[in-house]
Amino acid sequence: MKFLFASDSFKGTLSSQKTAELLTKAAREIFPDCRYDSIVVADGGEGTTDAVLAATNGQKISLQVHGPLWEDITCSYGILDQNRVVMEMAAASGLPLVPKEKKDPRYTTSYGTGEMIADALKRGYRDISIAIGGSATNDGGIGCIRALGGKFLDDCGQELKGCGEDLIKIRKIDLTELNPLVKECKFTVMCDVTNPLCGKDGATYTFGGQKGATPEIQKELEVGMCNYRDIIKQQFNLDMDTIPGAGAAGGLGTALMVFLNGTLKSGIETVLDLVDFDEHLKDVDIVVTGEGATDWQSVFGKVMQGVGVHCKAHHIPAVAIVGSMGKGAEDIYAYGIESIITTVNGIMPLSDALEHAEDLYLGAARRLFKLLKAGMQISKA
Structure with a gap:
């Protein structure tokens, strides 16, 4: 037996x-x-990195990044082998990192998540699995992409910082300086929600409240998210309201799919693949x-x-x-x-x-x- x-x-x-x-x-x-x-x-939520590392005898690497309120924090991600890493966006941009009295997704950013990705790319890793649950952000992932060299410009051509309140100001997306190593990389995005980017079931109205957005703030952020959606549709011919999961993690799902060519996949399925579960069934x-x-x-x-x-x-x-x-x-x-x-x-x-x-x-x-x-x-x- x-x-x-x-x-x-x-x-x-x-x-x-x-x-x-x-x-x-x-x-x-x-x-x-x-x-x-x-x-x-684990199912791709909190603790995914630790679970995968324990199952694969991987190791953890720590680094300093900008937290969701632009503060300096120390986070970590997991190294599985010479090519593969696993990370959680919540480690750099998660809701537990924001004090209750400061929760307001107009000002939080996913910039630190982009810094984690950039660090992995710099170290030579080209297969990145990232769990995107537990975010503190509603910035459409623009903070993350800005940390990787992408630029989001306002009507004066000035680069925006990369937080929720910036979405309404975007007039152009410039990827000419996006980290070129991105094109060599495979991104697997662990996500089990199917929310579109905008609308009553979108990122803002579904998850904004738990991140500190009042109904008035949600309305403001939704206008910005719709502007972001329209700019993406105009420049990249993609309608993110028709793609399940685009609204995950305050719209980070959209950024990872559109700008990094990431593939959304069930969290538990990704984890079972990473730990070679079927091999253990023999x-x-x-x-x-x-x-x-x-x-x-x-x-x-x-x-x-x-x-x-x-x-x-x-x-x-x-x-x-x-x-x-x-x-x-x-x-x-x-x-x-x-x-x-x-x-x-x-x-x-x-x-x-x-x-x-x-x-x-x-x-x-x-x-x-x-x-x-x-x-x-x-x-x-």
Whole structure:
């Protein structure tokens, strides 16, 4: 019997690595002679870089960039091999980097994300995977592109700084000084939202509020974003309101696609590719995955869905241990997950469940493996 453990983290309590440790302990108790493998996974959101590095024995490199408010900050990205790196835009331009009292997407920039990309290019890396969730910005990605040498000019031909309030001022986009190494590079953009650039479902109206934009500020930013859209359509003959994901990360999705020829791809699919997940499935009898809370959202680009789909394609059963089950949790069964076991074993306050997350998870793992053993005994009867 060979197991593969590939669970998402339980936010705030258990890391992906810790779930693997607990599953290994429980498996050894119930199946002393079993073989097992484990792999750290994430869905392209927060923690993606660390997960991929842990799974591939990669290394992290730190650098100083401009944060979302133009302040000097230290961020990092991951080196997988001589050609590939993985990074998160939130490391340089993320919402947690902005104090609550200073949240206002008119003034935040993705410039630091561009500096991360420029650093990777300078060091010789030509295959860049970038997760774009958790942004503090609504600048259409112009800050990022400016850090790479692109220029966004106003009606006087002056270069704009590269933040949300500049979008309305753009009259011309000049890429003549864009870093030439960009043309040698493959950009994979991890993104699981399908929002267009503008409109009621676009970047500003969908995500602006959580970034500190009042309804009045959203209206102002939307006018600017529409101007940006129109300039792109005029110069590049691309309508970003018709391209799913263009509105991701305050419009950074648009900039990466239009100016860097980036390809948008599911976050979990990108991660599974980076960690060679299908190779780990060889000779595996059953996969154990999971996440903190399972509900209807779990089938939209989350870890359990990605793992389940790959297992199903290889005719390998997958089961899950989760913290809780909400409305629509059983939708995951259509994606290769055969059964779900929750860690909570009785009525308890959420605070207790979080405080005792490790013990509860270990108990659930033991129950899972005992059930599997019973199933094996039935099949032999």
